[in-house]
Amino acid sequence: MEINSLFSVKGKTAIVTGGSRGIGEMIASGFLANGVKVYISARKAPALIEKANELSEKFQQECIPVPCDLSSSEGINNFVTEIKNNEESIDFLINNAGAAWGETFESFSEKGWDKVMNLNVKSMFFLTQQFKTLLTKNASLEDPSRVINIGSIDGLNVPAFETYSYSTSKAAVHHLTRVMAAKLVKENILVNAIAPGPYPSEMLGSAVNSDYTEIEKRNPRKRVGSAEDIAGLVIFLCSRAGAYTVGETITSDGGIVKTSSHNLG
Ligand SMILES: NC(=O)c1ccc[n+]([C@@H]2O[C@H](COP(=O)([O-])OP(=O)(O)OC[C@H]3O[C@@H](n4cnc5c(N)ncnc54)[C@H](OP(=O)(O)O)[C@@H]3O)[C@@H](O)[C@H]2O)c1
Secondary structure (H helix, E strand, C coil): CCHHHHCCCCCCEEEEECCCCHHHHHHHHHHHCCCCEEEEEECCHHHHHHHHHHHHHHHCCCEEEEECCCCCHHHHHHHHHHHHHHCCCCCEEEECCCCCCCCCCCCCCHHHHHHHHHHHHHHHHHHHHHHHHHHHHCCCCCCCEEEEEECCHHHCCCCCCCCHHHHHHHHHHHHHHHHHHHHHHHHCEEEEEEEECCCCCHHHHHHHCCCCHHHHHHCCCCCCCCHHHHHHHHHHHHCHHHCCCCCCEEEECCCHHHHCHHHCC
16 A cells, blocks of 8 residues: 555556657656656657667666657557567557647648548557557556557547647547457556646647747646656556556646536536
């Protein structure tokens, strides 16, 4: 019951897709600070390798970069092969890599639809499918493996921006989480989702010119999310403390979804 064992993730192996910056980096940092060996992936190899070196040094823990493009089957296959060449099992798969696209309703393009749906939904499914063998290897009733899918509050609320494919993709992530959870719980793999609200990152920053003042003002907690907020939630879900939580989509948004007035009638 002590906090050190209840929330421990020490000695485990994790994969964090899109770990080179933003929310993925925050999650990877939380793992590394608490004794987890972490593989991070992203397309841009130099930035990814630099980040892995920086995090390994900072946390004195192994952070391994695996450059890949997860938007195609070929990229997914290469990524899975690379991990399988190095590991016989993995404990945590964090499906975080994602993309957004904004365009007016009238001009919204097929490119913007497919890019977002392919990476955010299709890749998440096939990556989890392909990692199932590694996730099953050490999974037991007492100590299950975990998959955490990063959704968004835009998949729960109607978003402020014109991001038709993005918000649809995130609603799909939340439902895919429940569907995969139902299947994989039988094999001691627990699947959950996190729906973040605003976190400082390249994705959110590009929509607001990296000025979060208005977002902070509007947020019930009067701030954007921090590494501690997202890493703490991920660690809870991956630790003994989270071992009875299955198929959930947990918001981490300062209260936007649950306290916004239109939800109160
Ligand atoms: N920040 C927020 O406020 C917020 C809110 C709700 C949900 N989210 C979700 O959180 C996740 C992370 O977003 P973020 O805000 O941290 O965004 P970000 O700063 O843009 O980071 C995205 C990460 O994914 C990688 N990536 C993008 N496309 C990829 C591809 N095709 N293959 C492999 N890796 C790819 C990027 O590296 P490369 O560019 O080098 O590939 C980067 O490491 C996303 O799923 C996003 O939808 C974010």
